[in-house]
Amino acid sequence: MGQLFKEYLSGDLIYCCSICKAHAATHDQIYAKTFQGRFGPAYLFNHVVNVCLGPREERILMTGLHTVMDIHCSSCFQILGWRYEKAYEEKEKYKEGKYIMEKARMDVENIANLFIRNSWKSRQQVASSHVSECNCAGVLLDALESAEVCGCS
Structure with missing residues (x-):
């Protein structure tokens, strides 16, 4: 197994894995805060770091059918949320390439x-x-x- 390289983010608010505190995203990468995940409220991010992608799968979510990939913390492998690969409904296409991170799975470093x-x-x-x-x-x-x-x- 190769050496793990972690990216450390700078900014006033850093969202990180709730288990190992690996940095995942900055506050300015939040696209929306009104999403629902498996474990409760979730945020939609434009970009995240220090994550591994799971296999593609089709899921029927609250807003319809999507192709998604779970995102795991690259340090401790906790599932943090998912990445939208494809939205089948036109009005949901804005989510493609963005990331859902569950509030229950992240901490905020101020x-x-x-x-x-x-x-x-x-x-x-x-x-x-x-x-x-x-x-x-x-x-x-x-x-x-x-x-x-x-x-x-």
Whole structure:
């Protein structure tokens, strides 16, 4: 078996596999959010990465007959949704070549929140070590920027 190459996406919101967190799509690739998958609500994406395609099969979906291929996470092989290969009804042709990803099978990484969360962890670590050194009660961790805030130093 060859070496697995994963693509890492950039952007504020990254949609990823709920099991292994492999990146799959960026928020700007969403075409529509009003779709239904096997496990509940789903999004239609223009482009996804880090997926493997299953075999072509004919499925009767809510909007009629389509030729689809399941998409699996290329890291953990969880089924994430499917790719529309062919729509038999003219009004459904816009789906061809697009991807359904099930909300139940994906997580969203908010890069801005991730930065804030990591920043918060750093401040919390500084605060914890400072509080244990000087025993100053009542220091608000979310307001603590340095050890001098409590006035103990």
